[in-house]
Amino acid sequence: MTIQELYEKIGGSYESAKKILPTDKMLAKFVQKFLSDKSAEKLLAAHESGDETGMFEGSHALKGVCANLGLNRLSKLASEISEEYRPGNPKTMSPDELERHFTDLKALYEATISGIQEFAAGQ
């Protein structure tokens, strides 16, 4: 699998990733590092325990990391969650909507991880 194929598979934007990490080699290096990035785990764990600060910090970090890797859909979901939990911000989503965000994010994250694992195995 090429890095471009990986991006197609996981629904990331190869173009925006390349704007930040200009060579395939750099992109491959950092996309694999995403496997060990703890932001998403932190966010999901905070969600389990209802820890709002943790949810803000986790989603905020995830948003930044994903944005740098061109994982735009994941970054967008994380961003919407982080705005919801940013200290001082009013709540704009219904509990159902929020739950859907978490479900979508979890699914997308897991698909992204397994795609990257597959890519890493072929390296």
Next chain:
Amino acid sequence: MKRKMEGFTERHTVLVVEDNDMNREILCDLLEDDFNVLQAENGVVGLLTLEEHGGDIAMVLLDVYMPVCDGFTFLERKQESGRFDSVPVIVMTASDSVDDEIRCLKLGATDFITKPYNIEVMKNRMKSLIRLQESAAMLNRLELDDLTRLYSKEFFFHNASIVLQSNPDGRYDIVCCDVENFRTMNERYGREQCDSFLHGLAAWLPQVLPGMIVGGRIGADVFAFLTEHQEQDWTDILKNAHFRMNPDQKPMQFSIKYGVAQDIDHEGSVSSSCDRATLALRQIKGRFNTHVAVYDEEMRRMQLREHQLVEFAEPAIENREFQIYYQPKHSLESDTTGGAEALVRWIHPQLGFISPGMFIPLFEKNGFITKLDFYIWEEVCRELRKLLDEGIPAVPISINVSRMDFEALDLAEKIASLADKYELDHSLLHIELTESIAGDNPELIASTLERLHENGFIIELDDFGSGYSSLTSLNTLTLDVLKLDMSIIRHAAATSDYSILRYAVLLADGMRLKTVAEGVETADQVAALKVLGCDYIQGYYYSKPLPGPEFEKYIAARCA
């Protein structure tokens, strides 16, 4: 903590403070071709790295949200310590949170970059910020006075106070030294000869003053030295100290006076000890056979007499003893008079001419300056109204504002209503303030200036490049014009090295500020300033300060 200035090709060190391993590594990878990169995983480690590498770090890239010590806390602690004020910080935010950005700016951040990084934009922005910072650092090279190789005034005060602070039990004296009638000597023997005389004197003094620790040039012809305390009477010590000029030089007549403050108070400032020593010195000016004076009880009484001036001040306004002089500013672009600065003179019926250098500091101390300033502003408005009424082309006039004016008055409101009272276009009044003002109560000053600016007044920063110059005032204050201090012009003229001036103009250009060069005296200086792209020139080359009626004639003739 001086930074080397070896052109802009130097490879700079930047510190990346970011908790997320991935973001940090990406950034370091992207930057390492152009910079030496140091990393810190949170604010605490960032601050420690800053401490450790201090002056080597040219810039900090800072994440906002980090566990342990976040970006806000980092900025707060950096600001509190004050030691790294010259290191610019770019904050990296993943959000577009305006609140966060404002909060960071208030805490002294220089700029923002939003994630995801656009590396080319980012690198260019970093380089231009570092360049600006270095231009400012360049100005601080005026640490040593070029002519005498002694410290400049601010640096002398700074270094002497470090000596005092680090030796709380030490006993010290301050010796100030002044060449009598130096101005007259300059006229009589010429600048070059007199400069060479000062040069020799500055080299000789440290050798004859026992226990000399540090020396500075604190005025055109005034030197100050911090020495170990001498038990022996300074009059005896200096009795046999006779400065002999270099035999190659044409002989000159001169007289050197010394003022001494003994066993100075560690609590007081070095500058106030110098005030005492110079006060002593002033007592023996013009006295033929006395060369040394030590500050004593009598002088303290003398200081009390200064307070007399303060008493005379109030009636002086009523009696119209304060007169306004106008020094024209010449616009190099249009080759006409482009403005003027209003300066005050005090002519007292008994005491005669009282120098502004004497009364302004007194009035600044006791607050009367606010009343005097307001009087001057009104006189200036009246003058402008007169020009307009008589059909003489009015040029903008700069009025000086003092630190106290900001605190005592609703300055923006006051000046606007004054201008409106005389039906003056606000752009005809320029507000001039000195850089040192910004040190106190920066928020009040910044917000007042902003309101003045919104109201159409032009803001000028005076004395730029004298003593400590920092980018902070340029960054936090709303400014339109940068007035380059005479000392930079003199430095350039004396050494034919215009690099500091060039950087000052470059810095102003980069911030879209107009430049005014003050104290310009010769055609060569004008020509050089023209080449550098300076906008306005103020100085004796074009005109000395003129009283109202002469000023009217001057601009009527120039602007017709």
